[in-house]
Amino acid sequence: MSTPVVEVTGVHKSFGALHVLRGVDLVAHAGTVTVILGPSGSGKSTLLRSLNHLEKVDRGLVRVGGDLIGYRQAGNKLHELSERQILKQRAGIGFVFQNFNLFPHLTALENVTEAPISAQRKSKAQVYERARELLDRVGLSDKADAYPRQLSGGQQQRVAIARALALEPQLILFDEPTSALDPELVGEVLDVLRDLAAAGTTMIVVTHEIGFAREAADNVIFMDEGQIVEQGPPAQVLDNPQHDRTRAFLSKVLI
Amino acid sequence: MSVLSPPRSATADPPEELVVVPARHPWRWAGTALVLVLLAQFVHGLATNPGWDWNTFFGYFLEKSVVEALGTTLQLTVAGAILGFLGGIPLAAMRLSKNPVLSTVSWAYIWVFRSVPLIVQLLFWANLGYLYDRLQVGVPFGPGWSFATADLVSPFGAALLGLALHEAAFAGEIIRAGLLSVDQGQHEAAAALGIPRHRQFFKIVVPQAMRAILPNAANLLVNLLKSTSIVYVLAIGELFYQVQVIYGRSGRVVPLLMVATVWYVILTAALSILQYYTERYFARGAVRTLPPTPFQKLKAVLRK
Structure with a gap:
């Protein structure tokens, strides 16, 4: 396969005395869907947030598209990047939050157009046209305003x-x-995720939706206590888990 | 009155239209009547009590010296508010800073200037010449320019300085409260999208902070308007000082106090209207639909 889009090596992260990530290695290739499963507090979200430097890791390296995230390497030294450079890196990594975090004072369309205009300095007309296409793609062309x-x-x-x-x-x-989301609304969001996966978008998804993992994932990762317990194609991890911990978790989630 | 048609039931009841009778509120009517009677008595007193001396009131209300003094009051208010909020912005930013020196300096400033009564502070500034008879700007141990304090700090300057420094301490806290009221998720979303720092602040954070800042800022502004009356101690010809001068001569205390009172009330009303529409502007997206303005309500009633 080609060079991986995401390459995480030996990442550690603590919040005070709490050791949240304990040596995580992760690789995700272009056009693949990686689903991360695991109980609450297993470090899934922290791992995801460290991929775009919303969390600064204590040890280890995170590379996205071959670039070191948050640092510049010179010899055996890592120089912390300026906030401006970090923001530039983040603009190349999409992030979708559990609580949406839309900007409430901007319309749906303005929410979509804000970053391409201010962070990527694209032409307004082009950005607005593209934003309407994107809203149409997620089925909300009538909600732009x-x-x-x-x-x-x-x-x-x-x-x-x-x-x-x-x-x-x-x-x-x-x-x-x-x-x-309400159970009834989960489906409409998962439909969009499935479309994106089918279109070859590189995605890493932290979720509890096992059905989505089975259908759409190329690689399923099971995490517990800050470590990756096992990973592999969904058929392997979900239907034939090798570790007791994975089996115990899945037996509670799958009914 | 509205008319509801109940859903057709499976039973043999014939479909019929039910009429809704609104609940009665007798105590609301009694309360309204009581308030109206008290209000009428008050208005009657205003009209008939000769002590109010309305002729003198109207004689002085638009009198030249009063209107000029009103101008001074407005100047102090507007300049004090602008300087106060301009000072408040760095104070808020410093207090929120991770740098301990900046946050401590800001904290100490706010502590001192909130503690010292405005009138005491004004007298300090007016007596600055006693402490330092010359003020100097320049490079430490290098060349500099020196000015006589009395030339540099006029009574008006001292009053403005005092009001602005006092105001800045409160404005800083109001702005800080507004910035803190913006959800952490908004900062994270803006950061995750790679939006440049200054744009995050002005386009994402500030418009949302304004919702919390505005009511308090309007309060502060009204308070400042009234606090300008304190500078009469520095013998500055603002509204309150001027009416005192006039009633000192004529002895007609009450009608002249009313002149000042009515002007303060009018100015506060103007500020309140400004506040209403500014708050409405920043409420976009915060509520699903904005309620109609009083003006729109009136129009709707008249159209009926």
Whole structure:
């Protein structure tokens, strides 16, 4: 396979006395969907957030598209990047939050257009046209001028996905994108995720939706206590788990 | 009155239209009547009590010296507010800074200037010449320019300085509260999208912080408007000082106090209207639909 889009090596992270990530290695190739499963507090979200430097790792390296995230290597020294450079790196990595985090004072369309205009300095006309296409792609072309509070949770999350796509990122990270939604609204967001996967978008998804993992994932990762317990294709990890911990978790999630 | 048609039930009941009778509120009517009576008595008193001396009131309300003094009051308010909020912005930014020196200096400034009563502070500034008879700007141990304090700090300058420094301490806290009220998720989303730092602040954070800042800022502004009356101690010809001069001559205390009172009330009303529409502007997206303005309500009533 080609050079991986994401390459994580030996990452450690502590919050005070709490050792959240204990030596994580992860590789994700272009056009693949990686699903991270695991119990609460296993470090899934922290791992995802460290991929775009929302969390600074204590030890180890994170590379996205071959670039070291948050640092510049010179010899055997790592120089911390300036905030400006980090922001530039982040613009190439989409992030979708559990709680959507749309900007409430901007319309759906303005939410989508804000970053391409201000972070990537693209032409306004082009960005607006593309934003309308993206809203259409997530099925919300009629909601372009609505404010986030006028939308349902599922619609808000779809706007958030369009907002991430607008930057044309090489990778999109999803942090439990359906966990804050009513069961009825989960489907509409997962449909969008499936479409993206089918279109060859490189995605890393932290979720509890086992059905989605089985259907859409190329690689399923099971994490517990800050470590990757096992990983592999869904048929292997979900149907024939090798570790007791994975089996115990899946027996509770799969009914 | 509205008319509801109940859903057709499977039973034999014939579909019929039910009429809704609104609940009665007798105590609301009693309360309204009581308030109206008290209000009428008050208005009657204003009109008939000769002590109010309305002729004198109207004689002085638009009198030249009063209007000029009103101008001074407005100047102090506007300049004090602008300087105060300009000072408040760096104070808020410093207090939120991770740098301990900056945050401590800001904390100490706010502590001192909130503690010292405005009138005491004004007298300090007016007596600055006693402490330092010359002020100097320049490079430490290098060349500099020196000025006589009395030339540099006029009574008006001292008053403005005092008001602005006092105001900045409160404005800093109001702005800080507004910035803190913006959800952490908004900062994270803006950062994750790679939006440049200054744009994150002005386009994402500030418009949302304004919701929390505006009501408090308007309060502060009204308070400042009234606090300008304190500078009469420095013998500056603002509104309150001027009416005192006039009633000192004529002895008509109450009607002249009313002149000042009515002007303060009018100015506060103007500020309140400004506040209403500014708050409405920043409420976009915060509520699903904005309620109609009083003007729109009136129009709707008249159209009926």
